Amino acid sequence: MKQRKAMDSADLLDRDMAKKNLEGHWNLGLESYLPYPVTTVRACLWKWGDVHESLLRAAEVVSLEKAERRTVRLINPALKNRHATTHTVQMAFQYVKPGEHAPPHRHTAAAFRFVLKGKGAYTTVNGQKCVMEEGDLILTPQLTWHDHTNDSDKPIIWLDGLDIPLVQSIEQLVFEQYGQPAQPVQKSSEEVALFYGHARPTVPPVAEFFHYKWRETYRILRALVETASPDRFDGHLLEFRNPLTGGPAMPTIQCALQLLRPGQETEAHRHTSTVIYHVFRGSGSSFVKDERFDWEEGDSFVVPLWYPHRHVNRSSSEEAILFSMSDTPVLKSLDLYREEPAIL
Numbered sequence: 001m002k003q004r005k006a007m008d009s010a011d012l013l014d015r016d017m018a019k020k021n022l023e024g025h026w027n028l029g030l031e032s033y034l035p036y037p038v039t040t041v042r043a044c045l046w047k048w049g050d051v052h053e054s055l056l057r058a059a060e061v062v063s064l065e066k067a068e069r070r071t072v073r074l075i076n077p078a079l080k081n082r083h084a085t086t087h088t089v090q091m092a093f094q095y096v097k098p099g100e101h102a103p104p105h106r107h108t109a110a111a112f113r114f115v116l117k118g119k120g121a122y123t124t125v126n127g128q129k130c131v132m133e134e135g136d137l138i139l140t141p142q143l144t145w146h147d148h149t150n151d152s153d154k155p156i157i158w159l160d161g162l163d164i165p166l167v168q169s170i171e172q173l174v175f176e177q178y179g180q181p182a183q184p185v186q187k188s189s190e191e192v193a194l195f196y197g198h199a200r201p202t203v204p205p206v207a208e209f210f211h212y213k214w215r216e217t218y219r220i221l222r223a224l225v226e227t228a229s230p231d232r233f234d235g236h237l238l239e240f241r242n243p244l245t246g247g248p249a250m251p252t253i254q255c256a257l258q259l260l261r262p263g264q265e266t267e268a269h270r271h272t273s274t275v276i277y278h279v280f281r282g283s284g285s286s287f288v289k290d291e292r293f294d295w296e297e298g299d300s301f302v303v304p305l306w307y308p309h310r311h312v313n314r315s316s317s318e319e320a321i322l323f324s325m326s327d328t329p330v331l332k333s334l335d336l337y338r339e340e341p342a343i344l
């Protein structure tokens, strides 16, 4: 024992500890810690032409019976091995042909759809029929049963948002089939919405609120533009909120819309949340750290955490409307959300 002590060294200790699944903190080195967060996610732009072409080709060669869902995902070039758009939230696009039905299932990943093209198809969420029109946002929170039916005479395309990379990283992903071809419809989202307005029945809601209609969202957005000055970083910004709690639409995903007036340029800022944008209307440019993304309707792009960014509406006559999803609620619930003005 005496001899062993004399020969002991940090290297020998490290080796001996490794055999016992132990490790000294002294090897980490303070240089691996920085005074700001660092991300593996890359800023990236996806053009609608590429997404749309892939969806149309998939409609020809991918059968819904086999695929369960016909979706095209946005893959971040830095996260190819995780098949993910960012480290927390995921964006994809789904195409359902007339007469098609995507069967019911549920999962612990929370999801939503934002309708881009087409109308008249419907998503059933926990027995609640949500008839889809352009600009509608329909939530399918964790473990809600959902299936999609297109009984209109036109294809429908919507944007799917999920927190699946986050749920996978904390090893909580669970998926379950309903076991029947379709859920029975028990009520409509129009009927349920009556229980969530500013004047409400005194009895408890008949079901959860899942369906934000575009006509209502757009009415509020217009009123905001006409009555309030724009935020210097985000223009006229609306967040979709849970009508009962006033909190985010879902515990892990924040959905928002921001309107940039013709010619408007925002100031640069940065935050610890990661945002995926989708251009719903208009054209413009976003400057994200050292990249410039010129975007048109249908394009999507990622702003990674702590990257300085600002937006410009390049049109002198048309408004631009950006839909976005982010992991902000997760960061806020962990007390890790920070934002500050930036120079760009």
Ligand SMILES: [Fe+2]
Pocket: 105, 106, 107, 111, 146
């Ligand atoms: Fe699903």
Ligand SMILES: [Fe+2]
Pocket: 233, 269, 270, 271, 309
């Ligand atoms: Fe931002």
